[in-house]
Amino acid sequence: MQLHFEIDTHRLIKPVHILRNIQLICFHWFRSQKANVTPSVPQFLDILTRISLSTYHNPNLPSALYQLIATKPSQKYTVPDGAKAGIDDDAGTAATGISTLTQGSGFMSGQGGDKSIGSSRAGTFIKNTAVDTSLQSLLPAGLKITDLVGSDSVPVGNDNNPICLSFHIRGGCFSNCRRKENHSKTLTAAEKQKLSNWIIDQTAKLKAKFAAG
Numbered sequence: 411m412q413l414h415f416e417i418d419t420h421r422l423i424k425p426v427h428i429l430r431n432i433q434l435i436c437f438h439w440f441r442s443q444k445a446n447v448t449p450s451v452p453q454f455l456d457i458l459t460r461i462s463l464s465t466y467h468n469p470n471l472p473s474a475l476y477q478l479i480a481t482k483p484s485q486k487y488t489v490p491d492g493a494k495a496g497i498d499d500d501a502g503t504a505a506t507g508i509s510t511l512t513q514g515s516g517f518m519s520g521q522g523g524d525k526s527i528g529s530s531r532a533g534t535f536i537k538n539t540a541v542d543t544s545l546q547s548l549l550p551a552g553l554k555i556t557d558l559v560g561s562d563s564v565p566v567g568n569d570n571n572p573i574c575l576s577f578h579i580r581g582g583c584f585s586n587c588r589r590k591e592n593h594s595k596t597l598t599a600a601e602k603q604k605l606s607n608w609i610i611d612q613t614a615k616l617k618a619k620f621a622a623g
Contacts (some may be wrong), residue, residue: 412462423461424479427468431457434469473548473606487621533586536593542602548609549579558612564606567592567601578605 416423419572434450442449460466471479549558562573574592575585583593598607 413458416461416466423466423468426471426475426479428457430469430471430475470600470603470607472603473544473610476610492517533584535582535584536577536590537582537594538577540596541578542590542597543559543577545602545606545609546581548606548613550613553613553616555579558609558616560612562612563606565596568598573597573601573605579609 417425417459431455435454439449447551457466470476549555559575564575567573572589572593574583574587574589577586577589578597583590587593
């Protein structure tokens with residue numbers, strides 16, 4: 411009954427999460443064998459135990475899988491022709507253009523928008539020469555990162571420090587960014603996966619808010 415509630419009723423845990431968990435356990439076992447390290451016996455049943463005890467945490471999914479299960483809004487939105495995406499960092503300063511996704515929705519007029527949008531910028535632009543194009547492709551054209559973040563928290567890296575979204579998604583940021591220390595870091599595979607899931611979630615949330623008017 412607990413499994414039925416968590417998976418079929420509550421639906422925060424989906425079958426793909428359990429399959430991904432099993433895949434990771436198997437991967438760990440084979441990797442240990444390859445490294446000539448005696449692996450522990452795979453604890454597949456521990457997954458069910460943790461679900462029944464409400465201590466189970468969903469593993470991060472590759473973005474291709476995560477997009478299949480992410481909440482989708484009932485309405486689609488369109489970005490008008492001529493929209494300019496520009497470059498905007500996640501420190502709250504603005505870039506060229508306005509996010510056309512949120513025009514008319516009230517988002518930019520005090521319902522969660524960053525109050526510092528429209529302020530001036532100084533500093534030198536720093537290009538990310540190793541930007542991951544798969545992360546870039548997840549951000550809809552015309553959508554500013556400040557709108558994507560809204561009033562939510564910015565995802566953190568393995569060092570528990572916030573990730574500079576502009577540098578790692580847009581492909582560059584400015585030298586006076588408050589998260590400039592993050593510019594020198596290369597995202598790990600786990601951090602990229604976490605960031606891609608966050609982008610998908612935030613985009614779906616913003617689309618739903620826009621559709622609701």
